Amino acid sequence: MIEEISKPDIPVGKWIKCQNCKEILYRDDVRANLGVCTNCGSYFRLSSRRRLEQIVDENTFEEFDLHIESKNPLDMPEYISKIEGLRNKTKLKEAVKCGIGKISNEKAVICIMDSNFFMGSMGYVVGEYITYSIEQAVEKELPIVIFAVSGGARMQEGIISLMQMAKTSNAVNKLNEAGNLYISVLTDPTYGGVTASFATLADVTLAEPGALIGFAGKRVIEQTINQKLPENFQTAEFQFEHGFVDKIVERKDLKDTISKIIKLSKGDYNG
Amino acid sequence: MDKNNAWSKVEIARQKDRPTSLDYIENIFDDFLELHGDRDFAEDGAIVCGIGTLNNRNYTIIAQQKGRDTKENIKRNFGMPNPESYKKAIRFMQQSEKFNRPIITFIDTKGAYPGIEAEERGQGYAIAKSIETMCNVKVPTLSFVIGEGSSGGALAIGVADKVIMLENAIYSILSPEGYASILWKDANKKVEAAEKMKLTSNDLYDLKVIDKILKEPNGNAKSDVLKMSETIKNEIIEQMKELYKLNKEELIKKRYEKYRVIGGEE
Numbered sequence: 248m249i250e251e252i253s254k255p256d257i258p259v260g261k262w263i264k265c266q267n268c269k270e271i272l273y274r275d276d277v278r279a280n281l282g283v284c285t286n287c288g289s290y291f292r293l294s295s296r297r298r299l300e301q302i303v304d305e306n307t308f309e310e311f312d313l314h315i316e317s318k319n320p321l322d323m324p325e326y327i328s329k330i331e332g333l334r335n336k337t338k339l340k341e342a343v344k345c346g347i348g349k350i351s352n353e354k355a356v357i358c359i360m361d362s363n364f365f366m367g368s369m370g371y372v373v374g375e376y377i378t379y380s381i382e383q384a385v386e387k388e389l390p391i392v393i394f395a396v397s398g399g400a401r402m403q404e405g406i407i408s409l410m411q412m413a414k415t416s417n418a419v420n421k422l423n424e425a426g427n428l429y430i431s432v433l434t435d436p437t438y439g440g441v442t443a444s445f446a447t448l449a450d451v452t453l454a455e456p457g458a459l460i461g462f463a464g465k466r467v468i469e470q471t472i473n474q475k476l477p478e479n480f481q482t483a484e485f486q487f488e489h490g491f492v493d494k495i496v497e498r499k500d501l502k503d504t505i506s507k508i509i510k511l512s513k514g515d516y517n518g
Numbered sequence: 519m520d521k522n523n524a525w526s527k528v529e530i531a532r533q534k535d536r537p538t539s540l541d542y543i544e545n546i547f548d549d550f551l552e553l554h555g556d557r558d559f560a561e562d563g564a565i566v567c568g569i570g571t572l573n574n575r576n577y578t579i580i581a582q583q584k585g586r587d588t589k590e591n592i593k594r595n596f597g598m599p600n601p602e603s604y605k606k607a608i609r610f611m612q613q614s615e616k617f618n619r620p621i622i623t624f625i626d627t628k629g630a631y632p633g634i635e636a637e638e639r640g641q642g643y644a645i646a647k648s649i650e651t652m653c654n655v656k657v658p659t660l661s662f663v664i665g666e667g668s669s670g671g672a673l674a675i676g677v678a679d680k681v682i683m684l685e686n687a688i689y690s691i692l693s694p695e696g697y698a699s700i701l702w703k704d705a706n707k708k709v710e711a712a713e714k715m716k717l718t719s720n721d722l723y724d725l726k727v728i729d730k731i732l733k734e735p736n737g738n739a740k741s742d743v744l745k746m747s748e749t750i751k752n753e754i755i756e757q758m759k760e761l762y763k764l765n766k767e768e769l770i771k772k773r774y775e776k777y778r779v780i781g782g783e784e
Binding site: 315318320321323371374375378400402403404405406407408409410411412413414416417419420421439440442443444445446447448461462463464467468471472476477480481485489490491 | 630631632633634636637638639640641642643645646647649650653654669670673674677689690691692696697700701714715716717722725727773774777778780781782
């Protein structure tokens with residue numbers, strides 16, 4: 248389900264190259280432009296830290312820390328060392344950052360996945376954070392906003408990763424019964440077991456322009472059907488056209504759009 | 519465990535003459551009536567839905583169906599569902615709740631079909647919705663993994679109160695070929711992948727992903743389909759005795775907790 252798509256987050260160093268227009272750009276300019284190419288307008292992937300800066304009001308974010316580890320269910324020694332390596336390199340605990348914060352003064356539970364950590368894939372820890380976050384939204388009567396970016400279920404945890412799809416989807420049921428708003432923001436790329444579980448079960452589904460979103464990876468489909476895929480296949484625009492996305496929102500407008508949806512969602516009929 | 523034990527299970531689970539869902543359904547249930555269509559776009563034959571009776575109790579049956587010959591394989595899309603199959607399954611889950619009919623599912627698929635049209639019609643969303651619906655359906659649910667259970671395409675109809683596997687069935691995040699291709703960029707390492715993936719019934723029982731293993735007659739279900747059917751039938755009767763003791767609220771709460779803890783603390 249996971250497909251390697253080389254389109255890195257803004258790397259360290261003064262200069263970066265846009266993968267779309269190949270222009271060499273000054274890193275600070277791109278960062279000031281919200282991680283959007285100053286030449287052609289295509290999107291760089293954002294780390295969860297940058298996304299947090301762009302979306303959440305300053306000094307309002309309180310991160311959840313569950314102190315949990317993957318049980319390494321397939322007993323792969325290289326998996327644990329890879330996790331440790333990624334933790335050192337990215338300073339992230341795992342592929343999702345979750346907590347409570349304010350978005351234009353609207354308090355919400357916020358989960359931000361991060362493609363720099365195992366391609367944002369979902370194993371036990373990610374599934375647990377997402378589920379815990381949804382349960383917190385129910386308990387604290389808050390809306391929840393999840394930014395998805397993921398290659399899908401994490402292969403290294405095998406069937407346990409697959410079971411996270413059940414766990415997270417079931418948590419959405421709790422949210423729906425309690426009447427809490429859920430906004431899902433699909434960003435590049437969102438695939439596999441994340442698309443086929445919590446990420447597409449929101450009340451309102453937004454997507455960033457050009458983001459690749461799908462269930463099966465392009466390579467798998469090409470190999471199965473032996474034909475070339477249409478030009479805009481699995482883009483946010485393709486998903487919008489087929490009715491799976493409420494709105495494609497430019498990065499600069501995301502914060503406003505999210506807070507507006509939170510403000511607009513509550514009705515007052517109590518008959 | 520013997521070397522290549524997992525791969526030998528993969529081979530048995532995929533045998534062309536391994537009994538399929540309909541072979542069991544016809545033996546287990548009286549008056550099985552297949553009903554069709556997702557009410558939205560099409561009838562997809564990879565998942566069979568219908569109603570049937572066992573010991574004077576009506577059941578909803580939702581089953582992935584591989585073809586038993588080339589003609590049927592074309593009709594069934596080799597047991598690889600398109601979104602319409604999942605939408606049909608959802609329709610039957612909802613109907614089960616309306617009529618208080620317990621649900622029995624049979625899992626046997628290489629995975630959801632990866633195609634252009636499947637993506638255009640929301641394969642990921644259809645699977646997500648099916649999982650969400652099955653998690654919360656307020657009737658007892660029982661899933662049998664009878665052959666291959668691969669990826670979200672299998673899980674979509676496998677989130678049950680009790681998940682039971684036939685001895686030689688396999689259940690995994692992806693096919694061993696796909697797994698090897700993603701992890702090691704080499705689909706030829708399928709045997710190695712199978713050994714690592716913990717996809718056998720014994721492995722999954724130890725991981726608490728499944729609740730019970732059913733022995734196959736003479737070590738292979740195809741040697742005696744009637745006997746295998748009888749075993750599944752008795753299992754349904756026994757499991758329902760226990761599940762019927764729970765009210766709807768208890769049922770849903772237990773199901774939530776079951777999936778809440780898989781992979782976590784003991």
